[in-house]
Amino acid sequence: MKKPKYQIIIDFIKEKISKGEWAIGSQIPSQRHLAKMFEVNRSTIIIALEELMADGLIEGIAGKGTVVTNNTWTLMGSGFSTNWNGNVTQGIHKPSVSTVQEINDAESDNRLIQLSKGELSPELFPxxxxxxxxxxxxxxxxxxxxxxxxxxxxxxxxxxxxxxxxxxxxxxxxxxxxxxxxxxxxxxxxxxxxxxxxxxxxxxxxxxxxxxxxxxxxxxxxxxxxxxxxxxxxxxxxxxxxxxxxxxxxxxxxxxxxxxxxxxxxxxxxxxxxxxxxxxxxxxxxxxxxxxxxxxxxxxxxxxxxxxxxxxxxxxxxxxxxxxxxxxxxxxxxxxxxxxxxxxxxxxxxxxxxxxxxxxxxxxEHHIEHVRNQLMIRRQRALDALEKYLDAFAVWDIPKGGFFIWVKIKPAFKVKKLFEKALSKGILINPGSIYKENEGQFVRLSYGFASLDEIEKGIYQLSEIIKDNNK
Ligand SMILES: Cc1ncc(COP(=O)(O)O)c(C=O)c1O
The missing domain is CATH 3.40.640.10 (Type I PLP-dependent aspartate aminotransferase-like (Major domain))
Known part of the structure; x- marks a missing residue:
């Protein structure tokens, strides 16, 4: 018989915990993330988490989300487990800010339209x-x-x-x-x-x-x-x-x-x-x-x-x-x-x-010539789409090279919200704030990675998000 979904999730988390991959003290992924990962509703995730809580393996801790509190070994009373959570916040090198970590994770999700990536498209890979x-x-x-x-x-x-x-x-x-x-x-x-x-x-x-x-x-x-x-x-x-x-x-x-x-x-x-x-x-x-x-x-x-x-x-x-x-x-x-x-x-x-x-x-040299020609086409597509859809809401300059357009969104719409809404609709952009841009009103759009149609679709969707907000 096929296992119910919530049981698959419980088994997955239990295995992570018992192998020590999710050590005591570590935060488990958010409900939203797990729901996406297993392609289920949040309610299924909640059932699974409640059972794991009842088993004493995890606990909701205010300000920290859901955290591993025991593993199968500690529950059986067989001894010591390092609480790595203390260590992972103590190393000399600082962690990336949370938005950068979120972008880094999302960049490997190829279901998203990647307007964030500072990388050439697979189409341009020789x-x-x-x-x-x-x-x-x-x-x-x-x-x-x-x-x-x-x-x-x-x-x-x-x-x-x-x-x-x-x-x-x-x-x-x-x-x-x-x-x-x-x-x-x-x-x-x-x-x-x-x-x-x-x-x-x-x-x-x-x-x-x-x-x-x-x-x-x-x-x-x-x-x-x-x-x-x-x-x-x-x-x-x-x-x-x-x-x-x-x-x-x-x-x-x-x-x-x-x-x-x-x-x-x-x-x-x-x-x-x-x-x-x-x-x-x-x-x-x-x-x-x-x-x-x-x-x-x-x-x-x-x-x-x-x-x-x-x-x-x-x-x-x-x-x-x-x-x-x-x-x-x-x-x-x-x-x-x-x-x-x-x-x-x-x-x-x-x-x-x-x-x-x-x-x-x-x-x-031969390859780079081809890349330049293709980037010119991509830049044009992005600029045309910006002109067509975002003209009323944003300003930008035309880059003479590279693959980024630095777009200033008019103040009526907050970029943090645009980033979050866009992500929920499958479009990844880089909010200017990660580059310490004072007013927080910029986004960095890349025309290097997404396909031509995705570039246009992504920019169109951004404009729809802004328009919806203004209604
Ligand atoms: C200005 C700049 N320097 C350095 C790097 C890192 O490049 P590499 O992959 O060679 O480490 C990047 C990548 O985003 C960059 O934009």
Missing amino acids: LKEMQDIVQKVSEQLTPFGYEEPKGNLKLRQTISSYLKQRGVNVSPSSIFVVSGALQALHLISIGLLKEKSTVFLEEPSYLYSLSVFQSAGMDLSGVPMDNKGVKVDSIFQTKETGRNILYTIPTFHNPTGILMEEERREELMEYCIREQIPVIEDDVYRDLWLDNAPPEPLKAKDRHGNVLYIGSLSKTLSPGLRIGWLAGPESVIERLADLKMQLDYGSSTLSQLAAEKWLSSGMY
Whole structure:
């Protein structure tokens, strides 16, 4: 006989608890989440939870939701169980804010229209080429072990040529391979900066959606932007030198899409040299230009070793490769490479070999041209839909590259509510608040991931949600 649904849910939760996967003290998923997971009504979930409560396995605790209070072992009186709940709130690194955690979870739900994802669509994934490259890597494979601390030499040589074509002249010994740009940021935060340093950054910024620098004891200090980039005259340095660094995304900024213009780049570099402020240049979106090639990186103007330059294959090719790079003075690179050895002994050799083949074979440049053409079509579809459906309720600028449109919703409708309502209707957007945007009235829409029809449908649905509210 088929088990009733509530019994399936009870058995599932009991198994999680008895295996220790949901340890004592941990919060179990919300009723809403469980109902979605098992595709049942909330009432079925409530029946299951009541039974588990009667068994003494879980308990509703005010302010904490439903929490595991016993496991089968403690109920049988056979001893000690660690309460991990205390530990998980005590680690050095801060958790992501709850909205970011919610978005991260929702991003793997492929039933949703993903207008949030900072990632290329599966439609733009060069599967055949990737298969060919992996095949070639496999045919040419020799025994491989740990790589050298800075990463595979051949890949670093290739990255050096790639950067030269973009105006940055750095030798392979000044390049360090990382498992994505985010790892470079993490290593900088733990390896280069004194505690209580101030990190200047554009406000809003991608960096606000992470707790990398704050967890390492740094303060973030937001600097306003205009449509030419960060406003240099707003960077007020705290008195002590050696305690400040600037983090900037000058090219197709995340989340606003702003491209820092040439004159502003010169002004910024001049200011940072004069004031001795080192710069982290996050340039992961550079190759996604749509109208014209962007000005050269800040790093191209760097004669003093003042800029730490970060790039990645995540936005242009595949975030799953986990390959990025950092270019900077050798002393910095060596320090961070040593730290990386202590953390993970280097990025995967297979990924490094695949990345090397992509970049050295010309296939990367070919692929990126295709991506740019497709992104132009996607951007147009998104802009047309915005014009058609959201014109009365929002304003936005046209991004010159990358895949984000930073949309300001008129104040009558609260973005937090829009985020929640949209999610309940199957559309995921990023509320501007996760990027520390002051008035809370922005959303970041991505045209990189969803299909063309989904982009249009998603934007239409957003307008319907706003309209319904105004009725
Ligand atoms: C500005 C910026 N830097 C870094 C990253 C992280 O990239 P990676 O996948 O290379 O770690 C992202 C991804 O969203 C980003 O937007």
